[in-house]
Amino acid sequence: MTVEKNRLVLKIGGEAGYGIMSAGQAFAKLCTRAGLFAYTHTEYPSLVRGGHNVFAIRVEEKDIKCPIVQVNLLVALNKQTIEKHKDELTHAGGIIYDGEEVNIDELNIRPDIKLFNVPLLKIVQEAKGIKVMRNSVSLGAAMAVLDADFKLLKESITSAKKKSQKVATIMEQNIKVAKEGYDYIKNNYPEEFQVKLVPVLKQPKRMLLTGNTALSLGAIKAGCQFHAQYPMTPSSSILHYLVSKEHEFNMVVKHAEDEISAINMAIGAGFSGVRSMTATSGGGLALMTESVSLAGSSETPIVIVNCQRPGPGTGLPTRQGQEDLKFVLNIGHGEFPKVVVAPGDTTECFYETFNAFNLADKYQLPVLIVSDKHLASCNETIEPFDTKDLKIDRGLLLSNEEAKKQEDYRRYKVTESGISPRAIPGQKNCRFRASSDEHDEFGDIEESIQNRVDQMDKRMRKMDLVLKDIPVPKVYGPKKADVTIVSWGSTKQAILEAMEYLKVDGITANFLQMMYIHPFHSAFVKEFLESSQKVVLIEGNKTAQLGGIIRENTSFEIKHQILKYDGRTFFPSTIYDQIKEIHKNG
Amino acid sequence: MVDLHDLNRPGVKCTWCPGCGDHAMLSALKKALVMIKQDPEKTVVASGVGCSSNLPHWINTYGFHGVHGRGLPLAYGIKSANHELKVIITAGDGDTYGEGTGHYIHALRRNVDMTFICHDNQIYGLTQGQASPTSLKGTISKSTPYGAIEEPFNPLMHALIADATFVARAYAGNLVQMAEIFAQAIAHKGFSIVDVFQPCVSFNKVNTFDWFKERVYKLEDTKYKPNNKFKAMEKALELGDKIPIGIFYKEEKPSYHDKLPQLKNSPLVKKKIDNVSIKKVMEELF
Numbered sequence: 078m079t080v081e082k083n084r085l086v087l088k089i090g091g092e093a094g095y096g097i098m099s100a101g102q103a104f105a106k107l108c109t110r111a112g113l114f115a116y117t118h119t120e121y122p123s124l125v126r127g128g129h130n131v132f133a134i135r136v137e138e139k140d141i142k143c144p145i146v147q148v149n150l151l152v153a154l155n156k157q158t159i160e161k162h163k164d165e166l167t168h169a170g171g172i173i174y175d176g177e178e179v180n181i182d183e184l185n186i187r188p189d190i191k192l193f194n195v196p197l198l199k200i201v202q203e204a205k206g207i208k209v210m211r212n213s214v215s216l217g218a219a220m221a222v223l224d225a226d227f228k229l230l231k232e233s234i235t236s237a238k239k240k241s242q243k244v245a246t247i248m249e250q251n252i253k254v255a256k257e258g259y260d261y262i263k264n265n266y267p268e269e270f271q272v273k274l275v276p277v278l279k280q281p282k283r284m285l286l287t288g289n290t291a292l293s294l295g296a297i298k299a300g301c302q303f304h305a306q307y308p309m310t311p312s313s314s315i316l317h318y319l320v321s322k323e324h325e326f327n328m329v330v331k332h333a334e335d336e337i338s339a340i341n342m343a344i345g346a347g348f349s350g351v352r353s354m355t356a357t358s359g360g361g362l363a364l365m366t367e368s369v370s371l372a373g374s375s376e377t378p379i380v381i382v383n384c385q386r387p388g389p390g391t392g393l394p395t396r397q398g399q400e401d402l403k404f405v406l407n408i409g410h411g412e413f414p415k416v417v418v419a420p421g422d423t424t425e426c427f428y429e430t431f432n433a434f435n436l437a438d439k440y441q442l443p444v445l446i447v448s449d450k451h452l453a454s455c456n457e458t459i460e461p462f463d464t465k466d467l468k469i470d471r472g473l474l475l476s477n478e479e480a481k482k483q484e485d486y487r488r489y490k491v492t493e494s495g496i497s498p499r500a501i502p503g504q505k506n507c508r509f510r511a512s513s514d515e516h517d518e519f520g521d522i523e524e525s526i527q528n529r530v531d532q533m534d535k536r537m538r539k540m541d542l543v544l545k546d547i548p549v550p551k552v553y554g555p556k557k558a559d560v561t562i563v564s565w566g567s568t569k570q571a572i573l574e575a576m577e578y579l580k581v582d583g584i585t586a587n588f589l590q591m592m593y594i595h596p597f598h599s600a601f602v603k604e605f606l607e608s609s610q611k612v613v614l615i616e617g618n619k620t621a622q623l624g625g626i627i628r629e630n631t632s633f634e635i636k637h638q639i640l641k642y643d644g645r646t647f648f649p650s651t652i653y654d655q656i657k658e659i660h661k662n663g
Numbered sequence: 664m665v666d667l668h669d670l671n672r673p674g675v676k677c678t679w680c681p682g683c684g685d686h687a688m689l690s691a692l693k694k695a696l697v698m699i700k701q702d703p704e705k706t707v708v709a710s711g712v713g714c715s716s717n718l719p720h721w722i723n724t725y726g727f728h729g730v731h732g733r734g735l736p737l738a739y740g741i742k743s744a745n746h747e748l749k750v751i752i753t754a755g756d757g758d759t760y761g762e763g764t765g766h767y768i769h770a771l772r773r774n775v776d777m778t779f780i781c782h783d784n785q786i787y788g789l790t791q792g793q794a795s796p797t798s799l800k801g802t803i804s805k806s807t808p809y810g811a812i813e814e815p816f817n818p819l820m821h822a823l824i825a826d827a828t829f830v831a832r833a834y835a836g837n838l839v840q841m842a843e844i845f846a847q848a849i850a851h852k853g854f855s856i857v858d859v860f861q862p863c864v865s866f867n868k869v870n871t872f873d874w875f876k877e878r879v880y881k882l883e884d885t886k887y888k889p890n891n892k893f894k895a896m897e898k899a900l901e902l903g904d905k906i907p908i909g910i911f912y913k914e915e916k917p918s919y920h921d922k923l924p925q926l927k928n929s930p931l932v933k934k935k936i937d938n939v940s941i942k943k944v945m946e947e948l949f
């Protein structure tokens with residue numbers, strides 16, 4: 078048997094409430110600190126207790142940016158984990174389980190699989206610990222199976238914040254039981270496993286973070302000072318992260334009474350001159366729609382984040398989907414300028430959020446960031462973000478000195494660009510009213526025909542400038558290719574990896590990533606698609622929403638579609654298989 | 664110097680019906696701002712949608728005429744960004760006690776230093792005469808042709824239960840007292856609510872100026888002291904032949920934004936944002 082080094086997927090599963098996430102997180106962290114790259118992916122039902130939770134950590138020495146299906150080592154805290162995931166195991170993969178709880182003979186395990194029977198519960202009980210600590214025992218056992226240094230795990234557990242003596246005691250206990258799990262494997266299963274975990278020599282400091290944390294960092298870097306939100310999976314961690322930093326970064330972060338309140342608060346703060354944001358998921362965004370239109374009519378800069386999850390209705394609250402694109406594009410009654418951007422990975426969550434605040438300020442409009450459960454919750458090992466080229470641009474926001482010099486100030490002055498210099502309350506000589514009613518240059522209600530047309534044209538003119546400001550869609554891969562993939566959002570990295578697999582088979586592919594979707598770079602997209610060979614659309618929804626938007630803007634009909642609406646994420650292998658199929662069938 | 668003249672907007676036509684109680688409310692608000700010497704450039708009047716919510720257009724401060732029922736959260740954002748501003752919310756009874764009731768209850772709990780003034784005409788004015796949450800039982804209106812069968816919403820009682828720190832009622836037929844109450848409410852450090860009986864001359868044929876004249880009496884003319892919540896509740900329930908107007912309850916408590924350490928030295932809007940360093944928080948993620 079050849080033993081691989083540092084190339085594995087560890088999957089830990091069990092009932093909700095048994096520390097699956099925290100164990101997985103700890104493993105991803107220790108791998109990151111050992112100089113490896115980790116990418117985590119979790120699946121769980123919308124339950125606090127019970128149900129089936131899994132957390133997978135993919136680890137490699139090279140930078141990886143998406144999850145894969147195969148598992149090398151399955152850590153099963155219950156029987157269901159084995160039943161559901163044993164077929165994902167690679168040849169000669171392993172299962173760590175507690176033989177006192179699981180009758181392994183019933184489960185029809187392939188003979189190539191290595192079984193590691195560890196008395197997880199007994200070890201916890203003998204140490205007078207609580208049941209949830211089985212996660213630490215199993216993690217200790219996993220470290221031993223992978224022939225890794227126990228120190229890595231110990232450091233990972235102790236690096237968490239020790240807020241109290243009680244927490245410190247619990248940590249000690251966890252380390253103790255983890256070591257027992259580790260020793261149990263060393264003593265009872267001394268033979269080598271198919272993969273080893275070895276720290277690499279050079280260990281540059283890297284972060285482990287989710288798209289939601291990256292997005293929050295982007296907002297902080299952009300000087301966002303007000304954030305209001307109502308909790309809703311998968312957006313809630315933005316609220317949690319930002320509120321934990323509100324003192325450090327001079328922000329007011331508010332858990333509002335509902336989403337309608339949250340967006341109106343954010344609009345108020347934007348009007349008052351600070352950069353402001355709100356975040357939610359589909360149902361919450363539905364509640365916000367009227368006020369998105371208010372931001373449009375009052376020309377108030379604001380950033381709105383929609384972390385998608387599958388609908389309709391409450392849908393699949395903790396699962397993956399990309400079903401809100403058309404909803405976001407058409408959000409709000411009436412017609413008003415807005416920007417829609419869909420970052421494709423953790424890194425883009427950071428940079429595009431930073432840019433969203435600039436766009437909102439420069440063009441005085443709402444910017445909608447479309448993320449999803451995958452981006453929101455997958456952890457990725459990443460180099461610290463390079464921030465030296467990030468420049469804040471507040472557009473035509475008047476300084477106090479400029480404001481003082483104003484005579485006959487008109488907040489909604491009809492200008493050639495459509496952008497009017499913006500004053501804020503508290504400034505001298507600029508008293509004005511923002512208004513949701515159609516208004517004249519001063520912001521006062523005015524319904525005359527000429528005024529209506531002038532104001533509508535002025536607002537919409539801004540979109541011409543936005544289109545010039547936003548980048549054209551990125552193309553990955555060769556200029557000419559057998560297959561051209563078109564997609565948006567979190568599918569990006571699975572597509573890029575699938576393209577590598579295709580290359581091995583001699584199939585060339587390129588990929589058009591639609592990131593800024595509104596306004597739409599029609600000419601560029603049309604030309605690119607018309608000069609492509611076989612075009613394949615990939616989306617996480619049933620009705621090919623991006624396909625419709627492309628058709629509307631370019632008249633180009635994408636015939637081949639890979640659509641997924643099962644509530645789960647795209648893996649590179651699924652994309653690879655389906656593209657192979659499409660390629661073969663001509 | 665702040666004077667009434669500076670608060671007027673002579674070129675802008677006021678569209679309220681002649682005789683509407685809203686006119687007196689606008690005058691009282693301007694008077695109150697002059698009384699407390701409030702700088703109009705540091706004042707924002709925010710509103711939702713309704714006849715009442717058009718008020719920001721007719722007073723020369725900063726203003727934000729938002730969407731129906733959402734004046735309160737809008738004002739929270741305005742105040743959070745710059746807590747040196749005076750923020751006043753003018754609202755309708757349909758607007759806040761109907762469309763935006765949730766926001767009302769939570770605004771009361773927060774004690775944000777703002778003043779909420781409700782033009783309570785017990786009717787939907789702008790949409791031409793449907794019953795509102797404060798319409799009396801039996802009210803015949805376009806939406807209640809057989810008479811309203813629900814109990815009317817009691818805004819003062821809710822304010823007291825939800826721990827508002829300044830609770831008052833005024834009557835648009837008494838401009839002098841109304842201005843005095845507004846002045847005290849705006850000067851109050853914390854959340855102040857003033858519900859104003861404001862007869863709608865076009866659509867409310869029951870709660871007219873004459874109707875109120877017969878019933879309202881001033882708390883200040885009695886021995887009443889606005890420092891006891893239980894007594895205030897008793898007064899808030901007094902809605903029969905005699906109806907009290909004046910300050911029902913007043914209490915000093917730290918305001919919402921006083922409790923936020925990040926606002927101690929200056930308002931958010933005055934802080935520099937062009938060089939925020941995220942180095943340390945990125946290192947926390949190593």
Ligand SMILES: Cc1ncc(C[n+]2csc(CCOP(=O)(O)OP(=O)(O)O)c2C)c(N)n1
Pocket residue numbers: 367712713714715716731754755756757758759782784786787788789790795
């Ligand atoms: C979301 C929404 N729903 C309904 C309306 C229509 N609408 C405008 S004003 C109003 C009620 C006005 O009544 P009130 O708030 O009491 O104000 P008044 O006009 O009496 O001062 C309604 C229902 C609207 N503008 N927006």
Ligand SMILES: [Mg+2]
Pocket residue numbers: 713755756757782783784785786787788795
């Ligand atoms: Mg009304």
